[in-house]
Amino acid sequence: MGLSSPIIREKLILILKGIAMGAANKVPGVSGGIVAFVGGFYEELIYSLQKINLKSLTILLKEGWSPFYYYINGKFLTLLFSGVIISYFSVSLILDYLIRYFETYVLAVFFGMVISSVYFLYYELKNWNFKKILFFSLGLIIGLIIMNSKPLTENEGIVFVFFCGLVSVCGMTLPGLSGSFLLLLLGNYTLLLVDSVNAIYFSISDIIRLDFDFISDPYRTKLLKLAAIFTLGSITGLIFFSNILSFVLRKYHQNTIATIIGFVGGSLGVIWPWRKKVYKNDELGEIVFNSIGKPEIAYYEYVLPNIKSTDFWLLSLFIILGVIFVSLLERYGIKKRG
Incomplete structure (x- = not known):
């Protein structure tokens, strides 16, 4: 059975x-x-x-692993989250590099992806009415509030790290709500998604080389402990949300979609490519x-682009690439949904 097999x-x-x-x-x-979603x-x-x-x-307790695995759609979840885990130690590292050296262009691509997603989300709605506009406005206000919130300082407290895991996983369950952005607001983005992930990566590398010296490294072990607590919080949040x-x-599919559209629109400025960092x-x-x-x-200070500059047209090109990417994803999604 080769790669051409539909199942594979x-x-x-x-x-x-x-x-x-991921x-x-x-x-x-x-x-x-x-x-x-797309x-x-x-x-x-x-x-x-x-x-x-x-x-x-x-x-699980009464019938065993197989019925449990089937009941929770385990094959789907296993494959999907295998990809998420792979991403954190591969694609995410590349993405970290791109953000570090080409942040504006990465933001432009994601900006295009998000506005394209809003477009497709919009077409999920049928017949706008007062109630949907109300929910849209609610989402918009929440998005704007979150976008304009100032970050907290870094906090290594166990309860707070668990809470970070609990809320950051929203990005995986709710379209438009960025878990990473929430971690930025909570002040723990670097601690939990950079330092701790790197600690796991380097620890796995050390174990493969049969080097266990990291166990006596208090900084590394602290990060691994925080990563474990954060993961526990994420799993809890994933199930809860x-x-x-x-x-x-x-129960409220259309109103939920309207809220998501408003929220995504309100928080869109978070990835506005033409912005200036204030340290x-x-x-x-x-x-x-x-x-x-x-x-x-x-x-961040958000500024309007200068349409006469080369930078404007270059970033616009990257935005278009983001739009095209999501459009292709949506096209595949439509085919998949039948």
Whole structure:
């Protein structure tokens, strides 16, 4: 059975979708849920996750692993989250590099992806009415509030790190809500998605080389402990929010979509390519640096582009590329949804 087999091809595509979700989740302002939505597997993801509950636990204890695995749509979840994990140690590292050296262009691509997603989300709605406009406005206001919020300072407290995991996973379950951006607002983006992920990566590399010296490294072990707590919070949040969302989508599908459109629109400025960073300063007016030596951002100044500049047209090209990418994803999603 070669790669041309429909079954193997579907599995590979699902893993690739997971990789795309993982990469998107790591970019502040971009939601992995958007990838799920336009990729045509958002509702399957939510409904699969919400099956991880007391009933599934009872099935596991009474009937065994196979019925439990079947009940929660385990094959789908395993392949998808395998892609997410692969992404965190491969594509995400490349993305980190691109953001570090070509941030504006990366933002332009994601800006195009998000506005394209809003367009397709819009067409999910049927017959706008007062109630939908109300929910749209609510989402818009929440998005604007979050976009204009100022970040907190880094916090290594166990309870707070668990909370970070709990809320950051929203980006995977709710299109438009960026988990990475929430971590930025909470002040723990670098700690949990850069330092801790790198600690896991280097620890795995050390174990492969049969080098266990990292166990005696207090900084590394602290990061690994924080990563474990963050992961536990993420799993808890994933199950919790998926249960809420599955109920909301089932009962109030159109109003939920209207809220998501408003929220995405309100928070779109987070990835506006034409923005200027304003760095934090200490009492002496010196720039404050984080734990890995990068200057900490206080907030962004959003500016209008100069349409006469070469930069404007170049960034516009990257925005168009983002639009095309999501359009192709949506086209595939339509075919997949039948």
